[in-house]
Amino acid sequence: MSRTRAARAPHANRVNRAPRPTSGRIVANTLAVLFCLVWIFPVYWMVNTAFKPPYDVTTPTPQFLPRHFTLTNFKAAITQSHFLGDLRNSLIVVSGTLVVAIALGIFAAAALSRFRFRGRRAILVVILAVQMLPSAALLIPMFLVFNKMGLLDHYLGLVLAYVAAVLPFSIWVMRGFFLALPYELEEAAMVDGASTANILFRILFPLVAPGVIATSIFAFVYAWNDYLIAYTFMKDQSMYTLPVWLASFSTPATGTNYGGQMAASVLFSLPVVIFFLAIQRNLVAGLSSGAVKG
Amino acid sequence: MSSPTATTVAVGEPVAAAAPPRRPRRQRGGRGVKRSGLAPLLLLSPAGLVIIALTIVPIGYLIWMSFTDAGQRMLFTGEYDVVGLQQYRDILTDPSFWKSFARTVGFTAAMVGGSVLLGMGVAQLIGKVGRVMRLALTFVLICAWAMPNVASSMVWGWLFQPGYGVGNWLLTQTHLFGDVTDTNWADRPGLAFVCIWMLIVWQAVPFVALTLHAAQSQVDPAYYEAARMDGASEWRVYWTITVHFLRPTLLLVTILSIIWDFNVFNQIWLISKGGPDGATSTLGVYAYRNAFVSFHFGVGSAIAVVTTLLLLGLTAFYVRSLVRTGEEL
Numbered sequence: 001m002s003r004t005r006a007a008r009a010p011h012a013n014r015v016n017r018a019p020r021p022t023s024g025r026i027v028a029n030t031l032a033v034l035f036c037l038v039w040i041f042p043v044y045w046m047v048n049t050a051f052k053p054p055y056d057v058t059t060p061t062p063q064f065l066p067r068h069f070t071l072t073n074f075k076a077a078i079t080q081s082h083f084l085g086d087l088r089n090s091l092i093v094v095s096g097t098l099v100v101a102i103a104l105g106i107f108a109a110a111a112l113s114r115f116r117f118r119g120r121r122a123i124l125v126v127i128l129a130v131q132m133l134p135s136a137a138l139l140i141p142m143f144l145v146f147n148k149m150g151l152l153d154h155y156l157g158l159v160l161a162y163v164a165a166v167l168p169f170s171i172w173v174m175r176g177f178f179l180a181l182p183y184e185l186e187e188a189a190m191v192d193g194a195s196t197a198n199i200l201f202r203i204l205f206p207l208v209a210p211g212v213i214a215t216s217i218f219a220f221v222y223a224w225n226d227y228l229i230a231y232t233f234m235k236d237q238s239m240y241t242l243p244v245w246l247a248s249f250s251t252p253a254t255g256t257n258y259g260g261q262m263a264a265s266v267l268f269s270l271p272v273v274i275f276f277l278a279i280q281r282n283l284v285a286g287l288s289s290g291a292v293k294g
Numbered sequence: 295m296s297s298p299t300a301t302t303v304a305v306g307e308p309v310a311a312a313a314p315p316r317r318p319r320r321q322r323g324g325r326g327v328k329r330s331g332l333a334p335l336l337l338l339s340p341a342g343l344v345i346i347a348l349t350i351v352p353i354g355y356l357i358w359m360s361f362t363d364a365g366q367r368m369l370f371t372g373e374y375d376v377v378g379l380q381q382y383r384d385i386l387t388d389p390s391f392w393k394s395f396a397r398t399v400g401f402t403a404a405m406v407g408g409s410v411l412l413g414m415g416v417a418q419l420i421g422k423v424g425r426v427m428r429l430a431l432t433f434v435l436i437c438a439w440a441m442p443n444v445a446s447s448m449v450w451g452w453l454f455q456p457g458y459g460v461g462n463w464l465l466t467q468t469h470l471f472g473d474v475t476d477t478n479w480a481d482r483p484g485l486a487f488v489c490i491w492m493l494i495v496w497q498a499v500p501f502v503a504l505t506l507h508a509a510q511s512q513v514d515p516a517y518y519e520a521a522r523m524d525g526a527s528e529w530r531v532y533w534t535i536t537v538h539f540l541r542p543t544l545l546l547v548t549i550l551s552i553i554w555d556f557n558v559f560n561q562i563w564l565i566s567k568g569g570p571d572g573a574t575s576t577l578g579v580y581a582y583r584n585a586f587v588s589f590h591f592g593v594g595s596a597i598a599v600v601t602t603l604l605l606l607g608l609t610a611f612y613v614r615s616l617v618r619t620g621e622e623l
Contacts, residue, residue, distance in 0.1 A: 024528065028422035035416060036434045042496065043437050045460060046449045062460045100344075108341035115334040123338070125613055130349050132609040134557045136581040136598040140591055141352035141359065147369060164348035167341060196333045225442040227560050232586055243444040247564055258452050265445040276440035280432070 046269075049262040050074070057259045073263035077249075080260070085238055086245040092155055093230075093241060094223040097162040101219050102212060104163075105170035109208075110200055112171065113178035114186070127168045135228055138164060143232060153236045161229045166219040173218060177211025178204065217275045224272060242268055353602075360595035368591065381596035390572065391597070394580040398556060401487070401576055405555040408495040410548055413502025414540075418532065420507045432504070439500035447564035450493045454479045479565075483573030486566040490574060493561050498554075502547050509543040510536060542615070549612045553605060577601045 049057055053070045056063050077083065112120060142161055143152070151157030181204065189199050227243040234240055240248070246268050249261050360381055364374040385391045420431050441449075453461040456478040465474050479489040513535065521531045537544075559578045562568060568575035568583065575583070577597065585594025 024422070025424075028419055029424070029427055032419045032423045032427045032431055035419065036430050039438055039496065039499075040434045042446065042449050042453060043441065045453060046445075049452065058458045060458075062458075062463050104341040104344055107337040111334040111337035115337075117334045120334075123342075126345075128613050128616065129609050130345070132553050132605055132612070133349075133353075134578060134581070134598060134601045134605065135559055136578060136585065136594060137356055137602050138349065138352050139582075140585050140594050140598060141355040142348075143586070144359065144364070144368070144591060145352070145355065148372065160348060163344060164352075167345060167348075171341060200337075221442075225444065227444045227564075243442065246444050246448060249448070258455070258458070261448055262452060265448050269441050269445045272442055273437060273440040276436050277433075280436055 046262045046265055049259055050266045051263075052259055054257075054259055073257075073259040074267070076257065076260040077264040077267060080249070080264075082237060082240065082245060083264075086240045086242050089155070089234075089239060090224060090241040090243075093158045093162065094220055096155065096159040097166055097223045098216055098219050100159065100163050101166045101170045102216060105167055105174055105215065106205065106208070106212065108171045109174035109178055110204060113175045114204065124172075127171055130168050139229065139232060146233065152233050153239045157233055158230060158241070161233065162223045162226065165226075165229075166222050170215045170219055173215045174208065174211045177208045177214075181207055214279055217279055221272055221275065356595050357599055359591055360599045362592050364591040364595070366589040369589065374592070377592070381592045382600075385593060385596055385600070390575075391580065393572070394575050394577050397574070398576040398578075401491075401558075401574075402552055402555045404491055405494045405498070405558070406548060406551045408491065409498035409502050409551055409555075410544075412495065412499045413506060413547070414544075416499060416503035417506035417510055418536075420503065421510055435500035435504055438496055439504075441497065443497065443560045444564065446493060446497060447561050450489060450561075450565060451480075454489055481570050483570060486570065486574050490561055490565055493565070494555065494558060498551060502551065505547055506540060506543060509540055513539045542618070545615050546612070549608060549615065553608055553612065556601075556605060556608075577604075 048064075048066060050073050051066060051069055051071070052063065053068050053072060056068055111117075112124060138161070142157075142164075146152050146154075146157040146160075149157075151160070185203055185207075186199055189203055194202070225243060226241075227247060230241040230244050231247070234244060246261075246264055249256075249264050361376055361378055362374045363377045363380070368374045416431070416435070420428055423431065453459055456462065456476045462475050462477055465471055477485065479485040517535050518531060521535060526534070556576075557578055558576065559582065562574055562576060562579055563582070566574045568579035578601070581594050581597040581601065584590045584597060
């Protein structure tokens, strides 16, 4: 991180000193304010609705500014049947995916960054290419096989599907972190007679910890957000994960409770937004050469 | 699987290729321990086996299934018949396949065009405004980017809800389209698409803008100073300097956006289910409906294979430009 900051600082100063027409500045600032208002509005509206009492939610003229504050909607969302169970399902599947993907990925990333061997390029190309597959391409065969093996409506089936999706980019992102470590570290250790295993476990893995954290966040976001696979594999309502729960929130017999639905959306989005803001620097500066798409 | 939430894109690397390197670039990628032998094989094999078992084998199975009539019968008895190229012949002569294909291409073009152009504009804005405004822009972009697409689809449904949707209300206030308070967007072919388009572009602009901004901020400011001293207009500076240096990053972002938008599923499914009457049914929705709604797995597989082949060229192009822009493989 400090590397990024250092690389940017001189440039930022120079731009500020450069003569610049003030009218251009004003236009740019106006456009930026307009853009911010438009782009944040859906998020604002979600939060705003979530804290409104029901009689303020459905009004002929929308209430743009909050007048009454309530937590009823959140209570409704949380106490809704299945919320806790589905949250538990999500946490189990997400953590299973994380553990497997990181454990397998870190070794592969080490191999693909610190060793030179035949077929390395081919493997990297495959890793990049499998991420571009259309969703149905893996969904159909996995569904058929898992159906036969009794893995539908089962945590393991979902974890396997998520590992398949997450492992390639986990390897790629962690590899980026390995590449950033100076080679001299290993040289010194080798001169001292350290074994390959020692170099990996004592030197490289501890240093690549930030990469493991970043990768875990990317993988978490994928597994936490996934709707399609869970929706297809988990047919028993007690096995739903949170995205499926959220999407089915809108179909009670009494008509949609929009306040409750928005509160549920807030609860579901909150961890992801926090994680994104936390790794903002990685996202923006491309420190990890890994990016996330919603 | 589902349009990859996270995927790799070289954000830093193309930039390094564009800007004159400040320190000598060292040989990267596999330079480390040069002892070959068993170590890399041992390290790779667990992940390798998992990728083979969970990706390569399923793709093989998918191709096999596309030559069969696998259907509901298979789910219960495990039986199916091999029908050769029948499924391919059927879908390629099915007008709804071609309609879905044309729709997918059109949707993709509209979404990619919208998000890349807007993203370029916003990237420019980030570079032009002051510190506070820049922080505000970054915060807004990250919020839009981070919203899980199931949640944002729910929010969209509420924004454009017939009766109380704030979007409908605002449009009615403009008096441009008459009273649209009770318009159900998902029920009208054109409007359903517009609604989905807005959602996709809303979530895609942050990725494009922040990536381009990161690349842009690495361009040596001396170029700009020189151009301004020579009296070049802002517009001219943008086209000849910024766009020139952004070209590799722009290319990558565009290819990735095409692949992602081609595979968009969740937002379409959650807003319109591909309706009304298939008006928003893209290839992904078409394949999903065939496989998981009418349980024609054979047909679904054939559609998935065709879609994969269509994307293969783009994927190859993506990998190649990644290599070209300086990402070491």
